[in-house]
Amino acid sequence: xxxGHLKTFEDHFSQIxxxxxxxxxxxxxxxxxxxxxxxxxxxxxHEWAHRAFYKQLVGPIPHKMQVDHLCRNRWCVNPxxxxxxxxxxxxxxxxxxxxxxxxxxxxxxxxxxxxxxKDNTRLVxxxxxxxxxxxxxxxxxxxxQRRRALxxxxxxxxxxxxxx
Numbered sequence: 001x002x003x004g005h006l007k008t009f010e011d012h013f014s015q016i017x018x019x020x021x022x023x024x025x026x027x028x029x030x031x032x033x034x035x036x037x038x039x040x041x042x043x044x045x046h047e048w049a050h051r052a053f054y055k056q057l058v059g060p061i062p063h064k065m066q067v068d069h070l071c072r073n074r075w076c077v078n079p080x081x082x083x084x085x086x087x088x089x090x091x092x093x094x095x096x097x098x099x100x101x102x103x104x105x106x107x108x109x110x111x112x113x114x115x116x117x118k119d120n121t122r123l124v125x126x127x128x129x130x131x132x133x134x135x136x137x138x139x140x141x142x143x144x145q146r147r148r149a150l151x152x153x154x155x156x157x158x159x160x161x162x163x164x
Contacts, residue, residue: 007041007042010070014079015029016077023078024075024081025076025077026047026072027040027077031074037049050067050074050077052077053077053079054067054079058077058082062084064086064087065084065085065086066084066085066086066087068083068084068089068090068093069081069082070083104129110132110135111135112132112135119133120132120133120134
């Protein structure tokens, strides 16, 4: 190492271990608890590890572009697992916040395959979302059947208890 705590790119590169079947490169620094990303420092400059490795091994990051982890592992520094994208694309691919909502809004069918169209979609204001009418109706039917079966069972139990 050069000069105590001052590290070079080579020092950080020597601390990589290959992890998992996707061959992600994990640097031995601990990830930031609030973001999940790893921060490294060169001299007195601190930078996100994935951005530093991308710049060093691939090239500069153009203005208004972001490095997106295709492997979805925020601690991965393998430049083969990264792509340059704009902010909107990076947010759409993400799994948190408004990006997660954008993914749900982009769906054209519910989990059971019913289409989200004018006739089959019910708005749910409390959740600021939507629901499939066919699935809601099926759920209500099952609930009614359970409730009726339970009421019938209670009636039979009461009749047996009273001697009928």
